[in-house]
Amino acid sequence: MLEARNVSKTYGAIRAVDDVSLRVDAGCIYGVIGPNGAGKSTLFRLLSGFDRPDAGQITFGAHRRIETLTAFQRARLGLMRTFQELEVFPELTAGEILTTAALLRTSLAQARERARAVAADFEIPWSALPAELGPGMLRRIELARCIVAEPRIVLFDEVMAGLTMQEADFMMRRIADLHESGVAVVVVEHVMHVVRTLCRHIYVMASGRLIAEGGPNEIARDPNVIAAYLGKRAGARLA
Numbered sequence: 001m002l003e004a005r006n007v008s009k010t011y012g013a014i015r016a017v018d019d020v021s022l023r024v025d026a027g028c029i030y031g032v033i034g035p036n037g038a039g040k041s042t043l044f045r046l047l048s049g050f051d052r053p054d055a056g057q058i059t060f061g062a063h064r065r066i067e068t069l070t071a072f073q074r075a076r077l078g079l080m081r082t083f084q085e086l087e088v089f090p091e092l093t094a095g096e097i098l099t100t101a102a103l104l105r106t107s108l109a110q111a112r113e114r115a116r117a118v119a120a121d122f123e124i125p126w127s128a129l130p131a132e133l134g135p136g137m138l139r140r141i142e143l144a145r146c147i148v149a150e151p152r153i154v155l156f157d158e159v160m161a162g163l164t165m166q167e168a169d170f171m172m173r174r175i176a177d178l179h180e181s182g183v184a185v186v187v188v189e190h191v192m193h194v195v196r197t198l199c200r201h202i203y204v205m206a207s208g209r210l211i212a213e214g215g216p217n218e219i220a221r222d223p224n225v226i227a228a229y230l231g232k233r234a235g236a237r238l239a
């Protein structure tokens with residue numbers, strides 16, 4: 001349902017995303033892993049419309065080209081993402097953040113009702129400002145914000161980072177629920193336990209390129225993947 005073909009993005013001299021092609025099928029769940037600076041967040045920005053690729057094509061749904069659509073237009077099509085840096089709007093309350101997302105789909109009265117239902121389900125304090133909340137609750141709001149917008153696909157960028165075990169468990173269960181409900185999911189994640197538990201198919205990036213893909217066990221044995229994480233020499237020795 002979402003496909004990137006030969007997508008590239010350069011910042012100055014850095015090829016942040018270098019000729020990457022990948023496919024996300026409807027209702028399936030994928031992982032994207034790779035060392036720091038591999039280009040994972042940049043790829044998410046290109047897919048979600050927060051940045052434009054220099055080259056390549058992105059299609060969504062019935063082969064519709066979307067690489068020139070804005071993030072807002074893509075969200076309306078059902079493509080949602082979370083932010084790695086918790087950059088939720090600091091001046092809005094939790095309830096307002098959720099209501100704004102629900103407005104992508106419906107009128108204000110209904111949006112507020114839907115936002116209230118999801119906030120209750122996620123035990124989100126309706127009137128709290130982000131500054132008053134801890135990282136666990138902020139991530140929860142990010143997840144809930146995507147859900148109220150009734151997505152067809154959600155891109156999660158390191159939503160477990162900085163969370164306690166309990167908070168991470170909560171997020172994992174809710175992401176699994178979202179997937180069970182038929183929504184396609186892509187998670188960028190450094191916590192391998194999360195990727196192994198959630199994802200059947202994993203894409204591995206390093207230095208902007210897609211260097212491997214496959215199931216968790218396949219990936220773990222791949223010499224290119226080992227080399228990317230441990231350095232070329234260690235990779236060659238292990239292989």
Ligand SMILES: Nc1ncnc2c1ncn2[C@@H]1O[C@H](COP(=O)(O)OP(=O)(O)OP(=O)(O)O)[C@@H](O)[C@H]1O
Nearest residue numbers: 011014015016034035036037038039040041042043
């Ligand atoms: N707006 C930008 N301007 C300049 N360089 C950028 C920009 N965004 C990303 N980069 C560079 O592009 C490369 C890929 O960065 P990106 O954030 O996509 O990596 P990542 O895989 O998400 O890393 P991490 O695991 O640390 O989040 C890095 O070298 C980064 O410094």
Ligand SMILES: [Mg+2]
Nearest residue numbers: 040041042084
């Ligand atoms: Mg990143």
